[in-house]
Amino acid sequence: xxxxxxxxxxxxxxxxxxxxxxxxxxxxxxxxxxxxxxxxxxxxxxxxxxxxxxxxxxxxxxxxxxxxxxxxxxxxxxxxxxxxxxxxxxxxxxxxxxxxxxxxxxxxxxxxxxxxxxxxxxxxxxxxxxxxxxxxxxxxxxxxxxxxxxxxxxxxxxxxxxxxxxxxxxxxxxxxxxxxxxxxxxxxxxxxxxxxxxxxxxxxxxxxxxxxxxxxxxxxxxxxxxxxxxxxxxxxxxxxxxxxxxxxxxxxxxxxxxxxxxxxxxxxxxxxxxxxxxxxxxxxxxxxxxxxxxxxxxxxxxxxxxxxxxxxxxxxxxxxxxxxxxxxxxxxxxxxxxxxxxxxxxxxxxxxxxxxxxxxxxxxxxxxxxxxxxxxxxxxxxxxxxxxxxxxxxxxxxxxxxxxxxxxxxxxxxxxxxxxxxxxxxxxxxxxxxxxxxxxxxxxxxxxxxxxxxxxxxxxxxxxxxxxxxxxxxxxxxxxxxxxxxxxxxxxxxxxxxxxxxxxxxxxxxxxxxxxxxxxxxxxxxxxxxxxxxxxxxxxxxxxxxxxxxxxxxxxxxxxxxxxxxxxxxxxxxxxxxxxxxxxxxxxxxxxxxxxxxxx
Ligand SMILES: Nc1ncnc2c1ncn2[C@@H]1O[C@H](COP(=O)(O)OP(=O)(O)OP(=O)(O)O)[C@@H](O)[C@H]1O
Numbered sequence: 001x002x003x004x005x006x007x008x009x010x011x012x013x014x015x016x017x018x019x020x021x022x023x024x025x026x027x028x029x030x031x032x033x034x035x036x037x038x039x040x041x042x043x044x045x046x047x048x049x050x051x052x053x054x055x056x057x058x059x060x061x062x063x064x065x066x067x068x069x070x071x072x073x074x075x076x077x078x079x080x081x082x083x084x085x086x087x088x089x090x091x092x093x094x095x096x097x098x099x100x101x102x103x104x105x106x107x108x109x110x111x112x113x114x115x116x117x118x119x120x121x122x123x124x125x126x127x128x129x130x131x132x133x134x135x136x137x138x139x140x141x142x143x144x145x146x147x148x149x150x151x152x153x154x155x156x157x158x159x160x161x162x163x164x165x166x167x168x169x170x171x172x173x174x175x176x177x178x179x180x181x182x183x184x185x186x187x188x189x190x191x192x193x194x195x196x197x198x199x200x201x202x203x204x205x206x207x208x209x210x211x212x213x214x215x216x217x218x219x220x221x222x223x224x225x226x227x228x229x230x231x232x233x234x235x236x237x238x239x240x241x242x243x244x245x246x247x248x249x250x251x252x253x254x255x256x257x258x259x260x261x262x263x264x265x266x267x268x269x270x271x272x273x274x275x276x277x278x279x280x281x282x283x284x285x286x287x288x289x290x291x292x293x294x295x296x297x298x299x300x301x302x303x304x305x306x307x308x309x310x311x312x313x314x315x316x317x318x319x320x321x322x323x324x325x326x327x328x329x330x331x332x333x334x335x336x337x338x339x340x341x342x343x344x345x346x347x348x349x350x351x352x353x354x355x356x357x358x359x360x361x362x363x364x365x366x367x368x369x370x371x372x373x374x375x376x377x378x379x380x381x382x383x384x385x386x387x388x389x390x391x392x393x394x395x396x397x398x399x400x401x402x403x404x405x406x407x408x409x410x411x412x413x414x415x416x417x418x419x420x421x422x423x424x425x426x427x428x429x430x431x432x433x434x435x436x437x438x439x440x441x442x443x444x445x446x447x448x449x450x451x452x453x454x455x456x457x458x459x460x461x462x463x464x465x466x467x468x469x470x471x472x473x474x475x476x477x478x479x480x481x482x483x484x485x486x487x488x489x490x491x492x493x494x495x496x497x498x499x500x501x502x503x504x505x506x507x508x509x510x511x512x513x514x515x516x517x518x519x520x521x522x523x524x525x526x527x528x529x530x531x532x533x534x535x536x537x538x539x540x541x542x543x544x545x546x547x548x549x550x551x552x553x554x555x556x557x558x559x560x561x562x563x564x565x566x567x568x569x570x571x572x573x574x575x576x577x578x579x580x581x582x583x584x585x586x587x588x589x590x591x592x593x594x595x596x597x598x599x600x
Contacts, residue, residue, distance in 0.1 A: 026333045027149070030110045030117075037109075041102035045158055048095040049165035051088045053173060056303030058085045064296030099158060107154020111146045118142055118335055126342040127411045128371050136222025140215040141335060145328035148211075152325030159318045167311035170304045177301045178293060181280050185305065188276030189312070192269065196316055199265040204323030206258035211327055213251035220247055262320045269316035273309040280305065341371070342410055348430035351437070352422050354518045357388030358549030359421050359437065361408075361519070366417035368407060377403045378414070379572040390545050390562065392554035394593060395569030401553045402443075404569075405521045408551075409438055421519070439517030443524070445508035447499065452481045453488040455507055459514035467514060475510035476540040477503070502537060509540045520550040524559065534558075557594075566590065 031038060061081045122129075122138050174182040224231060224240055231240050284301060287293045293301070366381040377400045385391055393401050406412055407419060410426055418425045426434050439459075447455055456468045456477075463471075468488075472478040480503055484490035492498055492507075499507070512520065522541060538558050544550075554560045561580050568576035568583070568590045576588050583590035 044095040044098035051092040053169040056300045060296035060300035103158040107150045111150040134219035136219035137215045140218035148325045148328035156321040163311040163314040170308040174304045185280045192272035200319045207324035208327035210254040217247040277305045349428040361385040362420040366414045368414040390550045392560045392563035392566045399569040400572045439512035439515045440521040441508045445504045459511035471514040472510045477506035477510045522552040524555045
């Protein structure tokens with residue numbers, strides 16, 4: 001398998017054209033349930049900003065009333081001014097703490113909600129989604145991107161609002177104190193804002209780039225870590241490390257460019273901000289000497305200027321974070337916007353009661369190609385299957401046998417024709433109801449990193465332990481499970497690597513039997529099993545097929561012979577249908593296959 005190049009993976013990611021902060025609007029529905037917390041955060045934020053803005057005014061009072069004009073000093077007034085200052089400090093402390101709590105709480109809460117929603121959304125996507133998206137990439141979005149959103153809501157937004165308030169309030173108070181000095185500072189401020197905005201936009205673009213590169217690296221690592229054995233068998237460790245290094249270095253280079261731009265942004269903001277203030281203060285000093293301003297007023301002006309300069313520096317800092325979070329939420333939104341290709345019908349039809357011996361199946365003129373390849377895999381397939389019938393499907397590799405199972409479970413919809421269960425088109429059935437009715441034992445059984453008991457329970461989460469034991473017995477899995485070190489409680493290892501192929505298959509059969517499906521789909525493993533395992537699995541299958549309609553992609557002679565009918569697929573067509581004896585007598589594809597595969 002060829003590893004995707006960074007640019008190839010990137011090209012698959014759908015992009016949204018957006019401008020400015022609009023992607024953040026999509027976070028609004030996540031905030032909606034938490035109006036109370038938003039209100040607390042908002043009110044405390046405004047109160048804290050107001051208290052900060054009152055401080056310079058109090059200082060002016062202290063200087064003008066208490067120190068400079070000591071001849072007119074009024075102790076009562078001084079005491080009152082200091083008391084007010086203390087009160088302001090207390091209000092500032094309380095409101096800041098409240099704001100911190102409410103805003104951080106919101107950050108954590110929204111991150112959890114976004115994570116849950118994205119996971120639930122991704123997990124219900126049709127296989128088509130996973131054909132073009134690496135699971136590692138989704139994981140990276142779930143982790144890295146949600147953390148950025150947490151920073152945004154938990155810190156950046158409140159810092160942004162706070163700095164905006166301080167900036168505006170500070171500026172107004174500067175004008176009130178001295179309009180002439182303020183006009184000068186204001187002109188200089190304009191000169192600062194323009195380069196900041198230009199650079200800010202650049203930082204935002206660079207952030208999305210970094211996030212993409214990190215997602216690429218995670219995607220690659222996720223895929224390759226699942227295939228460590230293959231990598232080691234082919235002794236490709238070095239080549240894989242080199243490829244991963246290339247991805248990581250790519251991410252580093254993208255991050256370095258972003259950091260440089262942001263450093264420059266901070267530098268410009270601080271240098272411009274302070275130099276303009278210093279220049280104005282210089283003029284302010286002259287104004288005091290010329291007695292146009294009092295010392296208290298100049299102090300007040302200096303403090304307000306410092307507040308405004310601090311707010312500008314703060315805004316520049318926060319803007320960088322906000323830009324990164326916009327990039328992150330844009331990427332999460334792409335995921336949430338994706339609709340699954342397979343959806344529930346708006347008004348699902350009810351399924352007629354299922355007869356005891358299983359369901360009837362009809363394939364009516366099915367033609368299908370996979371979305372990624374326009375070559376027809378199934379060509380005008382028509383077939384009727386009676387309730388309770390055991391039908392073996394045989395054919396060369398790639399003939400389209402497993403595809404039929406995919407369509408039955410509605411992982412894909414055929415481009416033409418209909419599949420009916422008991423006369424109802426599966427397209428009109430509720431998706432859950434359809435899949436509940438079907439039990440599949442795939443070739444490659446997935447074992448979760450849990451014990452044997454829970455791995456079987458996956459077939460029916462509400463099953464009792466005794467139901468599980470019964471299913472395991474039916475699947476002839478009971479005896480080997482009991483021989484495991486802790487019996488049913490034995491941990492089966494990551495992806496079941498501690499089990500043999502035959503054992504994994506019997507766990508899979510037990511899991512499906514627990515589900516007790518009306519329609520059973522078996523994809524027999526082609527891997528050569530020893531004759532004991534083979535006969536055990538055969539026994540398990542025999543028990544499983546009783547009283548239900550069963551389709552078996554058959555590779556074993558025993559299964560084929562027992563089937564009521566054998567359907568032979570070739571290049572997407574049904575070419576022969578009949579019993580073993582009939583088809584052998586015909587001397588067609590089946591008899592050739594039987595000669596080759598079953599050594600008859
Ligand atoms: N997700 C997919 N996207 C595109 N093509 C696919 C996909 N899955 C299978 N195919 C193609 O569809 C054809 C039929 O595949 P299918 O798995 O149904 O064959 P099969 O008869 O079950 O083979 P086998 O016995 O080897 O499992 C093959 O040519 C295969 O390459």
